[in-house]
Amino acid sequence: MIFRLVMGSLSARALTVGMTILSIALSVALFMGVEKVRTGARASFADTISDTDLIVGARSGSVQLLLYSVFRIGNATNNVTWQSYQDIASRDEVDWIVPISLGDSHKQFRVMGTTPEFFQRYKYRGGRSLAYADGTGIGDLYDAVIGADVAETLGYAVGDPIVVAHGLASFTRHDDQPFRIAGILAKTGTPVDRTVIVGLDAIEAIHVDWQSGAKTGQVTPTEVIREMDLQPQAITAALVGVKSRLQIFGLQRWINEYPEEPLLAVLPGVALQELWQIVGVAETALIAVSAMVVVTALIGMMAMIFSSLNERRREMAIWRAMGARPATILGLLVAEAACMGAIGAVLGMALLYAVLWLARPVVDQAFGLWLPIEAPSLAETQVLLAVIGAAAVASLLPALRAYRLSLADGMMVRI
Amino acid sequence: MTDGTALSLRNVGFRWPGRQSFRLTVPGFTLQRGETVLLLGESGSGKSTLLSLICGIIVPQEGQVEVDGTSLSSLRAGARDRFRAERIGVIFQQFNLLPYGSVRDNIRLPLRFAPDRRSRAGDAEAEAARLCTALGLAPELQGVPAGRLSVGQQQRVAVARALIGQPPLIVADEPTSALDARTQDAFLGLLFDQVRAAGSALLMVSHDDRLGARFDRVLRLDDIAQTERQAA
Structure with a gap:
């Protein structure tokens, strides 16, 4: 009955109470939304690569290597020579190694040259393999496999021709050697979705008539190119899997101390951690701001209760009597x-889930960030309980005033 | 049901803390069980203070206030609150009810704080319904929020609330002042019937001496209580 009366009292002041609840709801939605985006982004980042033990590239920073090799953000400062690649590949510890060659683009998407093994070895989201939504893998020198976003954005289908541009945001195109789309990958939520994948030899092939990043002017017919030895001089990076996890650090050390060329090998998980340490500051600031919004809403509620006290002295006198x-x-x-x-x-x-449901496709489209819609986690439930607790604590101040008022007023209100 | 004393005040002296200019003294006043007394007094005659003393909201510095044989001064604050819920039914001038609560909930509210009274009332819902019917409130009103009722209906709900569980003492503070003359009379009729049925004593405070006819005794507040006021 008391609960019914409490709810009755609240609904009797529907407008002010409703406004207060709305401000609390909005602040909670904002706070939880920031949290969702944060964890979503973190999970999405962390899910981008799995089952790869080492990433090898030219010596730079581990975060930079991770960004350009896996996330296709930024550029490599240098290449890894084919000889170094061979040396690493021939190590006993190495179970598999997949070369990556970056640098060209198609429209706004990056082109990555690699070996067919990439499709078996590249794993994301806890060990999932790439799958084809349509078509097959690379069979011919001029075959390309495109990510789901590439296909969707540009409206490509299997069999369509595409022309790769030299470099990024460049007007020089490899018109003479068009590719054919052999397969379209299923959506992964990783940068692979926004990548055009071709064979490593194809990257070599389209650069046959190029020297030092410029066209030489001569055009070698594709029939001739097909007959050429298309072994690359250099690659951008390589993904490495070792036979035993115990060997990871030994191999990493060997690569980092490789005397022929300055190389860098990083553990993807460690590099991701480092990346998050950088992003962490902004994250903390964002959380702090949204937490302050919650606090502001609760202070608003406190002010509302304070101002309602005077008009409710009668009511309190009845309770007392x-x-x-x-x-x-x-x-x-x-x-x-x-x-x-x-x-x-x-x-x-509820508001958050509604917004998530509405915004999810848009966010996914724009940022490649797949926000999960799932039941509140333990931590989120704790946050919600904390908000309720904080509301109770915030009301203590006006409640104490009501306590003193009702002590003094008793049943007779002298207003 | 006239055995024993429902209320007695002896040598009571009270001063509001921090207000030395005002002092209320009651040398002696008793109310028997089942007795009805009208106390006439103008506003400012110490009426509110006297009612607060009787209900145990405040405790006198001197003397004794006893309700149903229990000295209120001997009880701690929390026990006094519970004692009030158990033994005293209160009817105000107006604004008697929680406007957002249903009629039924308003009537049952004092039982929430008084376990003994609750067991005396038996089936609280049925008892509330019985009182409503006895006081001429239509059954369909019981689920309606009290704020939607007319003033006359609200006062009758307040009577039902005061009477539920048959407390030995009913204190009414000008319950008829918001009612017109005809409603007043009908209201008093119902009130007296139910007070008699419950065997409670009734102490009503009013400034209206026309109400006197129905009561066993009519007293002036000045006769039982003295107030001292000094210019501060």
Whole structure:
């Protein structure tokens, strides 16, 4: 009955209470939304590569190597010579090695040259393999496999021809050697979706008539190119899997101390950690700001309760006359605040899920970030409970004032 | 049901803390069980203070206030609150009810704080319904929020609330002042019937001496209580 009366009291002041609840709901939605995007981004990043033990590239920073080799963000400062690649590949510890050659582009998407083994070895999201939505793998020298976003954005289908441009954002195109789309990969939520994959030899092939990044002017017919030895001089990076995890650090050390060329080998997980340390500052700031919004909403609620006290002195006098203790009055106000907090929190989550549901395709399209819609995690539930608790605590101040008022007023209100 | 004393005040002296200019003294006043007394007094005559003393909201610095044989001064604050819920039914001038609560919930509210009274009332819902019917409130009103009722209906709900669980003492503070003359009379009729049925004592405070006819005794507040006021 008390709960019914508390709810009745709240609904009797529907407008002010509704506004307060709305502000709490919005703040909770914002806070949880930031949290969702944060964890979504983190998971999405962490899911980008798995089952790869080492990434090898020219010596730079581990974060930079991770960014350009896996995320296709930024550029390599230098290449790895084919000889170095061969040396690493021939090590006993190495189970498999997949070369990556970057540098060219198609429209806004990057072109990556690699070996067919990439399709078996590249794993994402805890060991999932790439799958084809349509078509097959690379069979011919001029075959290309495109990611889901490439296909969707440019409206490509299997069999369509595409022309690779030299470099990034460049006007020089490899018109003379068009590719044919052999396969379209299923959506992965990783940068692979935005990549055009061709054979490593194809990268070599389209650069036959190029020297030092410029066209030489002569055009070698494709029939001749097909007959050529298309072994590359250099690659951009390589993904390495070792036979035993115990050998990772030994191999990493050997690569980092490779005397012929300055190389860098990083563990993807460690590099991801480093990356998050950099992003972490902004993350913390974002969380702090959204937490302040929640605090502001709760202070607004406190002000609302304070201002309602005077008009509710009659009501409190009735409670007192019926035998309610001042402590009961205090409890009533705290319970009201907790109810507002709870309704606000639930409403906020509902709002968040609605926004997530609406915005998910857009966010995925724009940022390649797949926001999960799932039941609140333990941590999120704790946050929600904390909001409700904080609402109760925030109401203590006005509730204490009500306590003192009801002690002084008793049943007779002198206003 | 006239055995024993429902209320007695002896040598009571009270001063509001921090307000030395005002002092209320009650040398002696008793109310028997089942007795009805009208106390006439103008506003400012110490009426509110006296009612607060009787209900145990405040405790006198001197003397004794006993309700149903229990000295209120001997109880701690929390116990006094519970004692009030158990033994005293209160009817205000107006704004008696929680406007957002249903009629049924308003009537049952004092039982929430008084376990003994709750067991005396038996089936609280049925008892509330019985009182409503006895006081001429239509059954369909019981689920309606009290704020939607007319003032006259609200006062009758307040009577039902005061009477549920048959407390030995009913205190009414100008319950008829918001009602017109005809409604007043009908209201008093219903009130007296139910107070008699419950065997409670009724202490009503009013400034309206026309109400006197129905009561066993009519007293002036000045006769039982003295207030001292000094220019501060």
